[in-house]
Amino acid sequence: MAYFxxxxxxxxxxxxxxxxxxxxxxxxQPGDPAQALLSRLGGKTQAIDPAQLAAVRKMLGAPxxxxxxxYGDYLVALFHGQFGxxxxxxxxxxxxxxEQAVPWTLVLVGVTQIxxxxxxxxxxxxxxxxxxSRVDSVITLGSTFVGTLPFFWIALLLIFVFAxxxxxxxxxxxxxxxxxxxxxxxxxxxxxxxxVLPALSLLITGPIGWIIGxxxxxVQTLGEDYARLARAxxxxxxxxxxxxxxxxxxxxxxxxxxxxxxxxxxxxxLVESIFxxxxxxxxxxxxxxxxxxxxxxxxxxxxxxxxxxANFLADITYGLLDPRVRRTEAG
Amino acid sequence: xxxxxxxxxxxxxTAGDTESAQVAALTAGRSSRLPGWFLILWRNRKCxxxxxxxxxxxLVAVFAPAIAPFAPRADSFxxxxxxxxxxxxxxxxxxxxxxxxxxxxARTSLIVGLVAGTLSTLIATAVGLxxxxxxxxxxxxxxxxINLGLVVPVLPLMITLAAYAPVxxxxxxxxxxxxxxxxxxxxVKRAQIVTLRTRDYVTAAKFAGDSTARIIVYEIAPNMIxxxxxxxxxxxxxxxxxxxxxxxxGLGDPATTSWGTMLNQASLGxxxxxGQWAWLIAPGLVLALLVTSFSLINFGxxxxxxxxxxxx
Numbered sequence: 001m002a003y004f005x006x007x008x009x010x011x012x013x014x015x016x017x018x019x020x021x022x023x024x025x026x027x028x029q030p031g032d033p034a035q036a037l038l039s040r041l042g043g044k045t046q047a048i049d050p051a052q053l054a055a056v057r058k059m060l061g062a063p064x065x066x067x068x069x070x071y072g073d074y075l076v077a078l079f080h081g082q083f084g085x086x087x088x089x090x091x092x093x094x095x096x097x098x099e100q101a102v103p104w105t106l107v108l109v110g111v112t113q114i115x116x117x118x119x120x121x122x123x124x125x126x127x128x129x130x131x132x133s134r135v136d137s138v139i140t141l142g143s144t145f146v147g148t149l150p151f152f153w154i155a156l157l158l159i160f161v162f163a164x165x166x167x168x169x170x171x172x173x174x175x176x177x178x179x180x181x182x183x184x185x186x187x188x189x190x191x192x193x194x195x196v197l198p199a200l201s202l203l204i205t206g207p208i209g210w211i212i213g214x215x216x217x218x219v220q221t222l223g224e225d226y227a228r229l230a231r232a233x234x235x236x237x238x239x240x241x242x243x244x245x246x247x248x249x250x251x252x253x254x255x256x257x258x259x260x261x262x263x264x265x266x267x268x269x270l271v272e273s274i275f276x277x278x279x280x281x282x283x284x285x286x287x288x289x290x291x292x293x294x295x296x297x298x299x300x301x302x303x304x305x306x307x308x309x310a311n312f313l314a315d316i317t318y319g320l321l322d323p324r325v326r327r328t329e330a331g
Numbered sequence: 332x333x334x335x336x337x338x339x340x341x342x343x344x345t346a347g348d349t350e351s352a353q354v355a356a357l358t359a360g361r362s363s364r365l366p367g368w369f370l371i372l373w374r375n376r377k378c379x380x381x382x383x384x385x386x387x388x389x390l391v392a393v394f395a396p397a398i399a400p401f402a403p404r405a406d407s408f409x410x411x412x413x414x415x416x417x418x419x420x421x422x423x424x425x426x427x428x429x430x431x432x433x434x435x436x437a438r439t440s441l442i443v444g445l446v447a448g449t450l451s452t453l454i455a456t457a458v459g460l461x462x463x464x465x466x467x468x469x470x471x472x473x474x475x476x477i478n479l480g481l482v483v484p485v486l487p488l489m490i491t492l493a494a495y496a497p498v499x500x501x502x503x504x505x506x507x508x509x510x511x512x513x514x515x516x517x518x519v520k521r522a523q524i525v526t527l528r529t530r531d532y533v534t535a536a537k538f539a540g541d542s543t544a545r546i547i548v549y550e551i552a553p554n555m556i557x558x559x560x561x562x563x564x565x566x567x568x569x570x571x572x573x574x575x576x577x578x579x580x581g582l583g584d585p586a587t588t589s590w591g592t593m594l595n596q597a598s599l600g601x602x603x604x605x606g607q608w609a610w611l612i613a614p615g616l617v618l619a620l621l622v623t624s625f626s627l628i629n630f631g632x633x634x635x636x637x638x639x640x641x642x643x
Contacts, residue, residue, distance in 0.1 A: 010478065017479050025491060148622035150572065152579055153594060153615030160603045160611060258482075266486025270576055274598070284487060285580060288494040300491045303484050311482050 120210025378631025459520025480514025
């Protein structure tokens with residue numbers, strides 16, 4: 001139980017740190033962001049709700065007032081979900097814009113990462129089971145080689161070959177001009193077609209980390225005393241590999257999965273920008289390009305909180321799977 | 332030369348297989364005047380290939396002005412040309428020589444890798460050693476920051492930091508990469524020192540009245556050299572990749588020629604529609620080759636610290 005309380009404490013502390021970081025970063029920059037918003041929107045200023053301007057000031061900082069009271073206002077605004085309005089997507093609020101983008105990223109990242117994890121773990125286990133055989137060297141050297149390729153470059157080549165030269169898949173975007181988001185067959189098949197290349201570019205390099213991690217862990221667990229005992233008892237190689245090797249070797253990969261999430265999100269930013277895919281990553285770049293600070297801040301906070309919560313869930317799973325962690329965590 | 336002073340022997344000793352490591356270092360050291368650790372690396376075929384590759388990149392970077400036929404930003408040539416005798420890899424949409432840019436790009440990648448890699452290794456070592464050795468409240472606080480650094484999504488943080496920065500330059504990119512990239516190394520080192528600090532020789536040094544700083548520097552640090560080398564390689568590699576990614580997204584230093592900016596311009600400049608495959612393929616390929624050289628060297632470094640991983 002102490003383990004779970006400790007993890008929950010860590011979650012709260014990191015959430016607080018992320019929220020504070022999100023408060024401090026925009027304030028490193030001088031000037032009044034609300035004023036910048038007004039000058040940005042030029043003629044449309046009549047329509048701006050003063051409450052929205054106040055929300056922008058609370059999120060990004062006001063030129064006057066002390067930092068401590070600003071921090072208080074910021075926390076209150078945060079709890080009410082007031083992130084201000086987006087400069088780029090005026091008059092939509094930041095919250096609305098993010099809401100539109102979340103499903104795209106969630107589906108793309110979710111599906112590719114689970115597939116990568118399963119495929120990578122299986123291949124890694126197979127390589128360890130056949131250690132020093134041809135299968136092992138093909139898997140190990142192959143994944144080392146593919147792992148060195150910059151994957152945004154792979155994405156560019158995929159577009160070059162499959163979209164422009166062969167014209168099999170669309171070059172970019174989330175769905176075609178003929179369909180609009182909704183619960184229709186046309187939209188889903190269209191969205192699927194558009195997601196093949198982005199997903200493929202994430203899937204080519206995705207399993208590498210799991211393959212190498214799983215192989216190394218399993219080679220080690222198969223060398224432990226309990227595996228030797230299992231061999232002495234005359235159990236079959238297969239049984240030893242599955243129940244004495246793989247079952248224990250998979251555990252570090254579970255925490256690895258949580259830690260990798262942050263990096264995966266980074267990769268998504270690159271892929272979404274290359275494919276012009278309407279998810280959170282492209283939104284972040286768009287916000288950066290337009291100096292849309294309210295949107296940028298909210299996206300940073302949103303992705304960080306998402307990763308922290310996912311980490312917490314992975315830690316809890318790990319604690320449930322491996323009783324040793326619950327006991328040794330204190331050290 | 333004395334075996335005990337070579338990092339390979341002491342590092343391997345911590346891995347538990349003292350005897351074979353010392354024998355390897357001894358046989359390696361006997362044949363020439365080169366240090367034993369270098370010979371162990373050199374004897375590993377993969378590692379030798381990696382060292383040669385890296386040396387080639389360093390030579391290209393150092394002698395870039397002599398190797399590149401033109402200045403990287405000279406834009407007086409015909410635009411978007413296919414590869415030819417005058418322009419081996421063609422020209423960009425702005426009329427620059429692609430091959431010259433490729434040569435100068437090696438400089439940027441190596442500088443970023445070296446500087447950001449060194450800085451984040453220094454931070455990681457200092458934080459990891461302090462947290463692991465002192466324990467208690469200091470450890471709790473530092474470990475919290477390490478774990479925080481591990482879980483925060485790095486690229487969004489880098490992008491946000493780079494977007495707010497008033498000046499764009501290679502220095503900024505290096506700082507952003509360093510600030511966001513030290514956590515993993517610190518965690519590994521902390522874990523290592525926690526197992527080292529209870530060893531007998533550390534206790535002996537403590538009883539002999541050595542100061543904490545002296546124990547860390549003279550008793551513990553030498554045992555961590557291979558770990559520090561591995562961390563440096565990893566950090567340098569991460570930094571090279573991060574620079575390429577940021578530059579590709581258009582967030583890099585606009586005044587510097589790097590492989591990332593080349594890919595950015597190739598993708599914006601319509602290299603795909605004009606069919607300039609060389610402009611598109613070359614930067615990614617050299618980037619992959621540089622990463623490969625690091626991974627190949629790592630095979631040797633791993634074997635240095637863990638005799639179980641030796642090939643024979």
